[in-house]
Amino acid sequence: xxxxxxxxxxxxxxxxxxxxxxxxxxxxxxxxxxxxxxxxxxxxxxxxxxxxxxxxxxxxxxxxxxxxxxxxxxxxxxxxxxxxxxxxxxxxxxxxxxxxxxxxxxxxxxxxxxx
Amino acid sequence: xxxxxxxxxxxxxxxxxxxxxxxxxxxxxxxxxxxxxxxxxxxxxxxxxxxxxxxxxxxxxxxxxxxxxxxxxxxxxxxxxxxxxxxxxxxxxxxxxxxxxxxxxxx
Numbered sequence: 001x002x003x004x005x006x007x008x009x010x011x012x013x014x015x016x017x018x019x020x021x022x023x024x025x026x027x028x029x030x031x032x033x034x035x036x037x038x039x040x041x042x043x044x045x046x047x048x049x050x051x052x053x054x055x056x057x058x059x060x061x062x063x064x065x066x067x068x069x070x071x072x073x074x075x076x077x078x079x080x081x082x083x084x085x086x087x088x089x090x091x092x093x094x095x096x097x098x099x100x101x102x103x104x105x106x107x108x109x110x111x112x113x114x115x
Numbered sequence: 116x117x118x119x120x121x122x123x124x125x126x127x128x129x130x131x132x133x134x135x136x137x138x139x140x141x142x143x144x145x146x147x148x149x150x151x152x153x154x155x156x157x158x159x160x161x162x163x164x165x166x167x168x169x170x171x172x173x174x175x176x177x178x179x180x181x182x183x184x185x186x187x188x189x190x191x192x193x194x195x196x197x198x199x200x201x202x203x204x205x206x207x208x209x210x211x212x213x214x215x216x217x218x219x220x221x222x
Binding site: 037043047060094101107 | 214
């Protein structure tokens with residue numbers, strides 16, 4: 001059973017860069033696509049982007065200028081960096097597996113942007 | 116970008132009722148639609164992909180249909196554990212947008 005776990009700071013200051021890591025267990029990261037999705041409190045889901053284990057990426061154009069997703073196959077992890085954070089980026093951030101449909105999700109981590 | 120519009124935004128029904136949620140894409144996306152269930156305080160769960168294929172382990176009271184721009188998620192007999200917000204998702208072309216969600220409650 002594939003499991004994903006997000007890790008990273010729960011509080012980020014405005015204008016700073018968010019860094020999150022997703023650790024994959026129960027399966028190899030070298031076999032699928034790996035996504036980041038976010039959900040502002042009380043709102044809907046927003047797809048941020050994905051990475052293939054080879055390193056190829058696809059980002060949501062609305063965030064593309066601020067997003068970097070990377071993969072570390074040796075650690076079975078992939079990561080999200082989101083720069084120039086504002087209050088509008090406050091959300092639960094999820095990592096998930098899937099090339100397009102998302103069949104395994106992490107539990108999510110709440111990131112709050114505040115000074 | 117392809118927009119996904121769900122209706123209704125919220126819905127209240129009785130246990131045993133047949134419930135239908137609609138999702139409309141802003142342009143044709145063949146059958147590249149998935150449906151997710153998010154119970155209160157929980158992680159989204161994949162229910163249906165390719166518009167009508169049930170994900171393994173999902174109860175058979177859930178079904179999906181549609182192609183092109185119009186899609187539906189149907190629950191044939193509503194159960195208390197189906198209280199959740201349901202999202203459709205386009206995966207024909209990036210960005211893989213979700214609908215705004217339909218909140219389903221029990222009367």
